[in-house]
Amino acid sequence: MGDTANLLASVFLDTISYWWVIIPTIFLGLIVGGIPGFSAANTIIILMPLTLSMDLQTGLIFMVSLYSAARMGAGIPAILVNIPGTAGAAATPLDGYPMTRQGRGQQALAITFVSSSLGGLLTTVVALATMPILARVGFYMHSVEMIVVMLFGISLIASIAAQDMLKGLIAGFFGLMIGSIGTDVVYATPRGTMGFLELYDGVPLIPALVGLFAVSEAFIIIEKKVILTDEGQAAMANPSWSATFEGVSIALKRWVHIVWTSLIGLIIGVIPGAGASIASFVAYQQSRTFSKTPELYGTGHPEGLIAPESANNGVTSGTLVPLLVLGIPGGATAAIMLVVMQFHGVSFGPSLFERQPEVGYGMFMAMMVSYLLMILTILPLSRYMSRVTTVPTIYLAPMIISFTLVGAFVPREYMFDMFLALAFGVLGYIARRTGYHVAAILIGVILGPLLETYFLRALKKSQGDMSILFSSNIGNVLWVLLVLSLVLPPILKLKRKRRDRRLATLSGDYQ
Amino acid sequence: MIRNKHMNRRELLTRGVATTGMVMAAPSILRAESYPSQNINVYIPTREGGGADRNFRAFTSVWKEKLGADFEPGFYPGASGRVGYEVFMGKAEPDAYNLIFGNMGPEVLNWAMKEPNFDINDYVYFGRVDTDPGCAFVGSESKFTSIEEIVEEGKKRVLNVGTSRMAHPASIGILALGEKTGAQFNLIPLSGGKNTIAGAVTGEVDFSVLTSGSVIAAGDSVKTVLVFGENRVGEQLNNAPSINDHYDMQLAEMLSSRAFAIHRKAIEDFPERYEILKSTFKETFDDPKLMEAYVAAKGTPEYLNYGGEEECAEFVKAMLELGAKYKPLLTGA
Numbered sequence: 028m029g030d031t032a033n034l035l036a037s038v039f040l041d042t043i044s045y046w047w048v049i050i051p052t053i054f055l056g057l058i059v060g061g062i063p064g065f066s067a068a069n070t071i072i073i074l075m076p077l078t079l080s081m082d083l084q085t086g087l088i089f090m091v092s093l094y095s096a097a098r099m100g101a102g103i104p105a106i107l108v109n110i111p112g113t114a115g116a117a118a119t120p121l122d123g124y125p126m127t128r129q130g131r132g133q134q135a136l137a138i139t140f141v142s143s144s145l146g147g148l149l150t151t152v153v154a155l156a157t158m159p160i161l162a163r164v165g166f167y168m169h170s171v172e173m174i175v176v177m178l179f180g181i182s183l184i185a186s187i188a189a190q191d192m193l194k195g196l197i198a199g200f201f202g203l204m205i206g207s208i209g210t211d212v213v214y215a216t217p218r219g220t221m222g223f224l225e226l227y228d229g230v231p232l233i234p235a236l237v238g239l240f241a242v243s244e245a246f247i248i249i250e251k252k253v254i255l256t257d258e259g260q261a262a263m264a265n266p267s268w269s270a271t272f273e274g275v276s277i278a279l280k281r282w283v284h285i286v287w288t289s290l291i292g293l294i295i296g297v298i299p300g301a302g303a304s305i306a307s308f309v310a311y312q313q314s315r316t317f318s319k320t321p322e323l324y325g326t327g328h329p330e331g332l333i334a335p336e337s338a339n340n341g342v343t344s345g346t347l348v349p350l351l352v353l354g355i356p357g358g359a360t361a362a363i364m365l366v367v368m369q370f371h372g373v374s375f376g377p378s379l380f381e382r383q384p385e386v387g388y389g390m391f392m393a394m395m396v397s398y399l400l401m402i403l404t405i406l407p408l409s410r411y412m413s414r415v416t417t418v419p420t421i422y423l424a425p426m427i428i429s430f431t432l433v434g435a436f437v438p439r440e441y442m443f444d445m446f447l448a449l450a451f452g453v454l455g456y457i458a459r460r461t462g463y464h465v466a467a468i469l470i471g472v473i474l475g476p477l478l479e480t481y482f483l484r485a486l487k488k489s490q491g492d493m494s495i496l497f498s499s500n501i502g503n504v505l506w507v508l509l510v511l512s513l514v515l516p517p518i519l520k521l522k523r524k525r526r527d528r529r530l531a532t533l534s535g536d537y538q
Numbered sequence: 539m540i541r542n543k544h545m546n547r548r549e550l551l552t553r554g555v556a557t558t559g560m561v562m563a564a565p566s567i568l569r570a571e572s573y574p575s576q577n578i579n580v581y582i583p584t585r586e587g588g589g590a591d592r593n594f595r596a597f598t599s600v601w602k603e604k605l606g607a608d609f610e611p612g613f614y615p616g617a618s619g620r621v622g623y624e625v626f627m628g629k630a631e632p633d634a635y636n637l638i639f640g641n642m643g644p645e646v647l648n649w650a651m652k653e654p655n656f657d658i659n660d661y662v663y664f665g666r667v668d669t670d671p672g673c674a675f676v677g678s679e680s681k682f683t684s685i686e687e688i689v690e691e692g693k694k695r696v697l698n699v700g701t702s703r704m705a706h707p708a709s710i711g712i713l714a715l716g717e718k719t720g721a722q723f724n725l726i727p728l729s730g731g732k733n734t735i736a737g738a739v740t741g742e743v744d745f746s747v748l749t750s751g752s753v754i755a756a757g758d759s760v761k762t763v764l765v766f767g768e769n770r771v772g773e774q775l776n777n778a779p780s781i782n783d784h785y786d787m788q789l790a791e792m793l794s795s796r797a798f799a800i801h802r803k804a805i806e807d808f809p810e811r812y813e814i815l816k817s818t819f820k821e822t823f824d825d826p827k828l829m830e831a832y833v834a835a836k837g838t839p840e841y842l843n844y845g846g847e848e849e850c851a852e853f854v855k856a857m858l859e860l861g862a863k864y865k866p867l868l869t870g871a
Contacts, residue, residue, distance in 0.1 A: 072586055075595075165740040166679075210617040213727055214704060214869055215648075217617065224624045224655075228616025299736040354759045355736040362587030362732060369592065369836040374757045440612070480729070487726050488698050488743070 035155075035388055041084075042392040046400065048085055049092045049393075053401050056096025061104050063112050063237045063434030067097035068360040075367065083371045084389065090367065091393035094360050096401060098303070098343050099143045102336055106135045107415050108254070108427055110241035112434075114232045114473055115303025115339040118311045120240060121466055122324065122331030129327050130259030132413035137274025138329055139336045140409065144402040145282070146289030146337030148395060151344040153293060155391045161297050161345075162352035167501050168298045170484040174496065175505035176295070177478040180308035182513055184467045186315055187325070191462060198463040202471020205230055212480050213487060225443040232304075234444045235472050237431035238451020239458075239465045245424040245431075246456040254423065255416055271409050277329045284330055285337045288314055292338030296345020299355050303339040304473050310338030316512045344394055351379055351387050573811045574607035574635065580798075581630060581638040583622020583645065585615040589731050589752040593796050594639050596835040597667050600828045604818035611639075618703045619645040620654060627656040632801030634811035642666070643749075643794035646854050647705040650861020651869050662805060663854065664812070665798040665819040666845025670838070671767030672708030672792040673750040673775060674699075674715075675760045677739035685764040685784065688745060692721025700728045700737035700746035704868045707792035708747035710860060711766030713867050714789050715781060725868075735760060749794040750775055751838045767791035770840045790856065795843075797850055820844065 059065040071078060071090055078086045101112030106123035119139070126135040154161060168176070184199030208219040209229030220226040248254045278285065288310040295306040314334035315324045324331045346357030354375035356362035365375060373379075373386055380387045415423075435448035455465045489495035497503055580598070584590045591611070598609040614622035623638065623645065630636035642663055649658050676682045682691070691697060701709045704727050716723045726743050728734045731752040738746035739759050753762055754774050762775040764784065768791065769775050781787055798819065805812045822828055823844040832839040845853070861868075 068586070165736070169740070169742045210620075212729060215618040215620065215652075224621060224628065227621045227624075299733070299740070349736075353736075353739055354757050355739060356587065356732060359585075359587065362585075366587050366592055366595070369755070370595070370834060372834065372836075374836065378758055439614075484726060484728075484742075488724070490696070490724060 034384060035392070038385055038388045038392045039395070042088060042389065042396045045085065045088045045393075045396075048088050049397055049400055050404060052089050052092040053096040053397065053404055056093045057100035057103070057405065059093075060097030060100025061112050063104070063110055063241070063431055064233050064437035065097075065434070066101075066113055066360070066438075067094040068363050069438065070097070071360065071363045071367065078367050079370055083368075083373070083386070086367060086371065087386065087389055088393040090364050091390055092397040094364075095147060095340070095343055095394055095397045098147075098340055099140070099336075099401060099405070101339075102139045102143065103136065103412060105240075106139060106332070107132055107412065108241065108423070109244040110427065110431060110434075111236055113303070114236060115307055115342065116335070117236055117240075117304055117469055117473060118307040118335035118466075119332065119339075121311065121335075122326070122328050125325070125327035126329075126332065127413070127416055128254060128256050128259055130255055130261065130416075131270070131327065132416050133270035133409050134274035134277060134329075135327075135332060136409035136412055137271045137406065138278045138332050140402060140406050141275050141278035142281075142285050142289075142333040142337045143340045144398045145278075145285050146292065147340035147343055147398040149286060150289050150293040150296075150341040151391055151394045151398065153290070154297075154344045154348055155388070158348055158352055161293070161348045164294060164297045165299055165349055165353070165355075169499070170481040170488065171496060171499050171502040172505060173298070173481040174478065174485060175502060175509055176305065176309065177474055177481060178509055179312060179505075179512070180305055180474045181470060181478065182509070183308055183312040183315075184470050185513065186312060186321075187464045187467045187470075194463050195467050198458065198465075198467035199471050202468035203475040204471070205235070205468070206472045206475025207479060209476070212483055223443065225439075225441050225447075229476050230472060231435075231439060231444055231447065232473060233438050234435040234448040235451050236469065237434055238448040239455040239469050239472075241427050241431045242448055242452025243455025243459055243465065245427040246452060247459060248420045249424040251420055253417060253419060259416075268410060270413075271406065274409070275406070278333060281330060281333055284314065284333050288334040289337035289341035292341025293345040295338075296342035296357055297348045299349050299357050302358050303342040305477065306338040306342045307335035308470060308474065310334040313512070316516055321516065340398075344391070347390055347394070350375060351390065354379075573808075573814055574605060576635060577608045577610045578605070579630065579636045580609050580611050581622050581626040581636065582611050582613050583615065583619040583626075583638070583640055584613065585730065586611075586613045587732075589749065589755065590639065590641065590796060592755070592835050593667060593751075593837060596831040596837050597822065597828070599831050600825055601818060601822040603827075604821045604825070605814070618648050618705060620648060623661075624655060627654075627661060627801070630801070632803035632807065634800060634804045634808045634815065636801070636804075637815075638799045640797065640799060641794050642797050642850065642853050643672075643707040643792075643857060644703055644705055646857040647707065647710075647861040647868075650858050651705045651865060660802050661799050662802050662847060663797040663799040663850035664816055664847045666843065666850050666853070667796045667798070668751070668838075668841040669791075669843040669845075670749045670751040670794045670796075670841045671765050671769075672706070672711050672747055672794065673753055673762045673766060673778060674708075674712060674745055674747050674764040675738060675753050675762045676745045677741060678759055678761060680738070680741070680745065680761070682745060682763070683761070685779070688763065689715070689719045689721045691744075692716070692719070692723060696722040696724045697744040698726050699723045700734045700743035701725050702731050702734045702748055703727050703729070705861065706747070707794060707857075707860075708749065708766060709868060710864050711781060711789065711792035712747045713864060714787070715764070715785065718785055718787055751794075751841055754838050755836050767793060771838060774838070790860070793853075795845075795853055797845070799850075816846065820846070 059070045101116035102119045104110040105116045105119035109120045109124045111117045291310045292306040311334045346361045349355045349357045350361045432445045435444045626638045728737045734746045734748045735756045737743045762778040
């Protein structure tokens with residue numbers, strides 16, 4: 028125990044001495060994370076010759092810092108201009124962007140920086156302390172259990188639909204239909220691809236994401252002078268540091284919220300194949316379910332911003348656990364890291380911590396130090412970043428369109444994806460103008476294919492027997508929790524209304 | 539002495555045509571002499587971070603020195619490799635600056651299941667990098683410790699077997715074992731090598747089948763119990779027996795085999811470039827650095843196995859025949 032503590036302390040101090048690598052990498056990560064289409068994974072691939080030429084420790088610290096910073100960076104354009112940089116940030120604009128429009132962009136950025144950093148830091152410590160236990164999560168979360176986890180995320184459609192049930196459900200089912208385009212996961216038979224080869228691997232997420240959110244937003248904001256509301260313009264007229272401190276204070280007051288939503292991210296992150304997009308939607312949905320003010324979600328509510336940002340940074344540390352303990356990368360970036368580390372002669376798996384403990388612990392320490400340095404370096408920038416919202420839309424809208432189209436092109440380098448982003452943009456514009464919620468469509472597009480994958484896998488295992496869905500104890504507990512999370516809020520709401528009515532009657536009697 | 543000679547019309551025409559011909563031909567002559575004058579784009583029909591990625595980087599790190607140009611990978615996953623091939627055949631210029639690095643095992647089996655949109659004779663595998671036998675393996679915490687235990691259990695109940703994709707040589711290997719022993723195996727496609735390993739390790743499936751190179755790279759998280767070919771690496775595959783020796787079978791080796799391929803049109807239009815590619819590819823195998831690169835990348839040097847156009851063509855033919863035989867089982871028909 029004492030030896031491990033000494034080792035951890037020495038690795039931590041050693042990692043801090045690499046600040047000269049971490050700080051520039053943080054800025055690189057924030058930039059690539061913020062540009063749609065770029066990500067830590069493709070940046071590591073592009074810079075692989077550089078990474079391979081570094082010594083093991085420097086390369087490791089570089090990759091981990093880039094990974095953490097890119098995750099946080101994806102939230103910045105999601106908040107400021109409604110462009111989620113990655114699928115993991117898709118739930119961020121739900122409340123982040125309304126805050127920006129109200130002139131609270133600076134607070135929103137401060138909230139996201141604090142909740143991302145604290146969420147990432149906390150989950151890294153938890154992951155480090157409970158690694159052997161966490162690594163077991165994947166042993167219990169198989170296709171049946173994952174179906175229920177997916178349904179937790181998809182049930183967010185029902186919450187969104189609460190304002191207009193019919194339109195919400197139509198949008199959600201439309202998204203699920205779009206999500207089913209591509210080849211099936213068992214026999215690779217193309218479905219709904221309309222002959223487009225580019226759709227064989229399913230509807231690509233980034234063009235769908237930037238089209239539905241950003242391009243449609245650009246079409247809408249061009250009708251106004253600036254993206255800010257009248258109150259927002261008044262609030263932004265006199266920018267000051269106090270807005271940043273207010274954001275920090277809002278986030279810190281909700282530390283419990285940061286803790287439990289980041290833990291949702293950590294647990295989903297350790298399941299191989301699950302990812303930040305699932306975690307952020309599930310965290311948002313759970314946050315809304317257990318909130319005393321669920322009606323505020325979607326209107327610029329800080330908790331609606333904290334939940335997805337804490338969760339997606341929790342995923343970052345979570346994906347390292349199966350990589351280090353089992354040798355199974357938990358996500359795309361972890362898979363690329365695996366390749367680079369193997370080139371450096373590192374063998375992952377159960378015996379890594381016996382053979383090369385400095386590598387195993389070093390990855391977590393690099394993540395901790397990155398989050399610590401990130402909060403110090405990025406927080407002061409929130410005041411300046413938020414100024415982008417005051418740029419007139421005649422400049423901002425074309426910039427959004429060009430950035431997003433480039434972003435749509437980058438991941439696969441297909442011209443088709445740029446047209447697809449525009450098509451989703453038109454679809455999003457029509458949806459908004461006619462009162463359909465684009466987030467409901469997007470949830471279907473993102474989570475639909477994952478749900479189908481797990482569903483078909485479970486049915487293939489049972490050879491078509493549907494009772495497999497209720498064959499596991501953990502799965503059954505999750506089913507009960509899912510039903511409760513859907514049924515309890517309306518019951519509690521009804522109770523609250525009755526209580527309020529009773530109180531009103533009582534106060535009327537007294538008067 | 540300067541001769542004062544006037545050029546007549548015929549001479550002018552002859553020299554003019556000759557000069558024009560030379561000018562027209564110059565770029566291709568120059569290109570041929572200087573090939574390669576730019577990096578080579580390589581289409582990889584799987585995701586980055588997998589076995590193909592690792593294998594590609596190790597091999598090209600040496601080949602680029604012989605060729606004098608770097609290789610730029612582009613990853614085009616989807617539909618069990620079909621997307622990468624369709625993009626390569628449909629969009630890449632057939633100029634010998636575009637190659638595909640595929641797996642002749644599962645990807646050719648795919649064509650036997652469902653023909654692609656292009657003629658499969660329009661591309662040619664010319665450089666085999668390795669031959670990697672498939673294997674069956676369990677997670678390190680599995681209750682199964684040997685293939686006998688698996689077969690015994692498979693006679694009592696249907697066992698779920700993880701596989702990278704339905705049409706995979708290793709899938710055929712386990713189905714053949716089922717036919718021989720009467721054990722019942724239900725293939726569960728888990729989309730890629732990493733997920734197939736994860737499926738066995740976490741207990742999503744009873745055990746998995748995959749190319750053994752990827753299983754070796756997974757380290758001590760897994761234990762191999764049977765090889766669908768010769769076990770050339772002994773301890774690295776836990777001394778697992780060969781299917782033919784163990785069950786007295788005559789099954790052909792169920793191999794994955796990564797190889798570089800080129801458009802047939804590029805071979806016809808630029809034969810000199812094709813020769814350069816082939817000769818430098820062969821030279822790469824003669825360089826001891828290749829072995830070092832493979833060891834450094836956690837690859838399996840024992841599987842390095844040079845093959846030219848002829849060997850590749852034989853392999854493709856065998857795969858197509860195998861695919862036709864097992865098509866009903868692999869397509870659920």
